[in-house]
Amino acid sequence: MSKNIRLPLIVGLAVLVLLPALLQVMGSGYLFRVSITAMIFVILAASLNFITGVAGLLSLGHAAFYGIGAYTAALLATRYGVPFLLTIPLAGVAAAIGGVLVALPTMRLVSIYFAVATLGMGEIIYGTLLNWVDFTRGPMGIPAIPSFKVFGLDLSGNLGSYLVVAVVMLASLWVLHRLTHSYYGNALRALREDDQCADSMGIDVVRLKGEVFAIACFFAGIAGSLWAHTTGYISPGDFRFGESILVLAMIVVGGLGSLPGAVVGAVLLIVLPEALRPVGDVRMIAVGCVMFFSILLLPKGLFGEVSALNLVRSSFGAGWKPGVRGVVGWR
Amino acid sequence: MTIAKTILGALAGVAVAASAVPALAQKTIALGYQAPLTGEMSQYGEVFRNSATMAVEQFNKSGKLPGATVVLKFEDSKNDAKEGVNIAKKFVDDQEIVGVLGDFSSTVSMAAAQVYAQAGVPQLSQTASHPDYVKISEWQFRNITTQAYEGPFVAKWALGEGKKKIAVIAIQNDWGQSVVSNFKDAVEKNGGQITAVEFYNPGNRDFRTILTKIARERPDAIYLGMFDEDGATLMQQRRQLNVQIPTYATSSLYSPKLVALAGPSADGLKLSTTFAVDNPEPVVKAYVDEYKARYKADPTMFAAQAYDATNIMLAAIAKVGPNVDRKSLRDALAQTAGFPGVTGETTFDPQTREPSKQLARMEIKGGQFTLVK
Numbered sequence: 001m002s003k004n005i006r007l008p009l010i011v012g013l014a015v016l017v018l019l020p021a022l023l024q025v026m027g028s029g030y031l032f033r034v035s036i037t038a039m040i041f042v043i044l045a046a047s048l049n050f051i052t053g054v055a056g057l058l059s060l061g062h063a064a065f066y067g068i069g070a071y072t073a074a075l076l077a078t079r080y081g082v083p084f085l086l087t088i089p090l091a092g093v094a095a096a097i098g099g100v101l102v103a104l105p106t107m108r109l110v111s112i113y114f115a116v117a118t119l120g121m122g123e124i125i126y127g128t129l130l131n132w133v134d135f136t137r138g139p140m141g142i143p144a145i146p147s148f149k150v151f152g153l154d155l156s157g158n159l160g161s162y163l164v165v166a167v168v169m170l171a172s173l174w175v176l177h178r179l180t181h182s183y184y185g186n187a188l189r190a191l192r193e194d195d196q197c198a199d200s201m202g203i204d205v206v207r208l209k210g211e212v213f214a215i216a217c218f219f220a221g222i223a224g225s226l227w228a229h230t231t232g233y234i235s236p237g238d239f240r241f242g243e244s245i246l247v248l249a250m251i252v253v254g255g256l257g258s259l260p261g262a263v264v265g266a267v268l269l270i271v272l273p274e275a276l277r278p279v280g281d282v283r284m285i286a287v288g289c290v291m292f293f294s295i296l297l298l299p300k301g302l303f304g305e306v307s308a309l310n311l312v313r314s315s316f317g318a319g320w321k322p323g324v325r326g327v328v329g330w331r
Numbered sequence: 332m333t334i335a336k337t338i339l340g341a342l343a344g345v346a347v348a349a350s351a352v353p354a355l356a357q358k359t360i361a362l363g364y365q366a367p368l369t370g371e372m373s374q375y376g377e378v379f380r381n382s383a384t385m386a387v388e389q390f391n392k393s394g395k396l397p398g399a400t401v402v403l404k405f406e407d408s409k410n411d412a413k414e415g416v417n418i419a420k421k422f423v424d425d426q427e428i429v430g431v432l433g434d435f436s437s438t439v440s441m442a443a444a445q446v447y448a449q450a451g452v453p454q455l456s457q458t459a460s461h462p463d464y465v466k467i468s469e470w471q472f473r474n475i476t477t478q479a480y481e482g483p484f485v486a487k488w489a490l491g492e493g494k495k496k497i498a499v500i501a502i503q504n505d506w507g508q509s510v511v512s513n514f515k516d517a518v519e520k521n522g523g524q525i526t527a528v529e530f531y532n533p534g535n536r537d538f539r540t541i542l543t544k545i546a547r548e549r550p551d552a553i554y555l556g557m558f559d560e561d562g563a564t565l566m567q568q569r570r571q572l573n574v575q576i577p578t579y580a581t582s583s584l585y586s587p588k589l590v591a592l593a594g595p596s597a598d599g600l601k602l603s604t605t606f607a608v609d610n611p612e613p614v615v616k617a618y619v620d621e622y623k624a625r626y627k628a629d630p631t632m633f634a635a636q637a638y639d640a641t642n643i644m645l646a647a648i649a650k651v652g653p654n655v656d657r658k659s660l661r662d663a664l665a666q667t668a669g670f671p672g673v674t675g676e677t678t679f680d681p682q683t684r685e686p687s688k689q690l691a692r693m694e695i696k697g698g699q700f701t702l703v704k
Contacts, residue, residue, distance in 0.1 A: 026425075028424050029420040029423055029424050029446075029450075030421040030424045032420070033416060033417050033420035033446075034417055034420075037413055037416075037417065041529075070339040071550065104370075127532065130503060130532065131503060131530075131532070133508070138503070138508065139503055139504040139505045139507070139508060140461065140462075140463070140505045140508060141438060141441065141461075141505065143441060143463050144467075155502065221429065231412065231416055231442050231445065232440045232442070232445035233438075233442045233444070233445055234412075234442075234506070235412075235437075235438045235441075237412070237438045238412050238438070270413075273414070273416060274414075277407070281368055281369055281407065282408070283369070284369050284370070284409070321678075
């Protein structure tokens with residue numbers, strides 16, 4: 001067996017057969033649910049990794065595109081009865097369009113200015129979901145979103161939902177992996193390391209940035225549709241700034257620019273708070289400590305291509321220049 | 332000698348354990364409680380836990396349910412829908428759990444409710460006020476004065492005092508939406524007029540623009556639908572701007588924190604309430620005294636609602652007996668009628684499962700909440 005297909009095969013087998021079989025034997029709806037949440041955040045982390053890790057654009061508004069996807073799927077399913085096989089890709093398309101619309105005016109911005117612009121865009125989208133009461137029902141949220149049902153086949157149970165989410169996640173990861181490990185991915189890395197240099201080498205920087213945003217937001221939208229269908233009720237509160245930061249923390253802990261890193265980071269930050277439940281009220285402090293020490297001891301994250309420090313340095317520009325005795329820090 | 336002592340000790344230990352078995356043979360009935368015990372809403376989760384623990388300890392001591400002990404299992408939802416759903420699945424898996432209390436916000440309660448509805452576990456929230464919450468399935472209950480009841484109550488109070496033109500300020504969330512729609516309908520039906528409706532986004536700290544804008548219309552009164560911190564800020568800014576329009580509010584502003592933060596600015600605020608610390612009724616007095624003795628603080632309205640929610644659940648368990656299961660507990664809950672709680676007599680409508688409660692009128696005078704007779 002060639003080495004190229006061995007790893008995907010093992011991963012596929014583990015996610016589609018071994019893990020669900022194990023969970024089914026244990027008969028635990030709780031563990032199924034935690035796995036589903038983790039897989040949704042794997043898609044989110046992988047898509048943000050594509051923008052921030054691979055292309056080097058610090059985005060602070062990713063939860064907003066996750067929200068656009070969730071609302072698209074929820075509104076299509078509850079108002080027009082569209083089946084989930086259509087709502088999932090349509091949610092992705094809607095989020096991608098949102099991503100391009102955000103990318104267009106912000107493309108000329110670099111470093112911290114771009115990050116702040118995405119932060120603002122995220123807040124605008126959250127504010128729209130919250131205040132456009134006639135269309136999104138505002139703070140009332142959207143209840144009774146149907147679960148996965150297709151051609152008379154009921155996939156709304158623990159196992160069914162798990163498998164649907166797992167298949168979508170694996171497909172998303174495969175696409176993102178192929179995009180990252182190709183000439184296209186190399187062009188994005190050039191963009192990350194030095195966009196002016198990349199421009200002078202003949203790479204169409206503005207177009208590339210727009211495409212990156214569209215692709216990543218497409219997958220964020222898909223993650224949103226999965227959240228809407230598996231939870232059954234969404235409201236704007238699920239897509240606040242805090243979620244953007246959570247996803248960003250996932251890829252920093254896992255390692256910027258690395259797809260396995262994004263996957264591991266997402267699983268870690270979803271499973272850890274659940275695993276620490278027995279600790280009681282201090283569990284979130286324990287999660288904070290894990291994040292703190294992982295960035296202190298592993299500045300590149302678990303599998304990182306570039307260190308998070310480098311990203312901060314390039315994003316915050318002149319604030320970070322080697323000072324006296326080569327020490328890096330705020331001057 | 333030492334070995335003999337050890338053996339003797341071990342035997343004694345076994346004997347003690349053996350004699351303790353009959354007492355331990357009592358059946359354990361568990362209730363799940365999901366609430367924000369950490370994070371930005373943890374102050375609410377904290378008082379829920381205090382009240383619920385107290386209620387269950389009192390119940391177990393009272394001997395109302397011979398042959399069984401009730402235990403509470405708390406889980407922290409951080410007021411996050413993701414975690415709320417995870418907890419719901421966890422509680423459903425736990426076969427000891429016959430019923431669930433919580434969550435705090437409507438968002439998290441409703442996300443979790445989808446799980447409870449599917450699995451058939453009765454869920455009683457002390458605070459979820461979203462109009463659609465109890466419509467999710469026959470398994471959802473709540474112990475909160477809905478705005479369908481409170482809105483008309485305050486509307487009639489204000490209109491009765493000759494306030495015909497009223498402006499409304501409310502928080503932009505599901506609860507704020509229902510505050511406005513119910514109050515507006517009630518005022519307009521009873522011959523009054525709403526001059527303005529202003530929503531503000533959660534986290535807003537500056538109400539001066541809103542106050543200036545609505546004061547220009549010269550309403551006879553302002554009606555507030557918000558929580559203590561926002562209310563305190565608004566009342567302070569109202570005083571700074573010297574807006575002297577009489578102000579009414581929902582029961583959510585009944586909190587010691589409001590007067591602590593707003594100081595003299597809060598004077599004259601009129602609000603409806605289901606619970607008052609200085610209520611002389613014996614059941615309320617006993618609760619307030621014990622809560623103070625245990626936790627060195629006055630119980631808030633939220634604490635009282637959690638206390639009643641837990642007690643309603645326990646009363647339903649006692650009605651069914653030690654062999655209670657999820658279905659029989661649901662049926663018993665649906666029959667709750669005239670429950671004498673600290674937040675007034677509570678009755679659940681057997682069909683819609685909406686609670687009805689008696690409301691009282693309150694006014695802040697000299698930094699004190701006083702009941703209006």
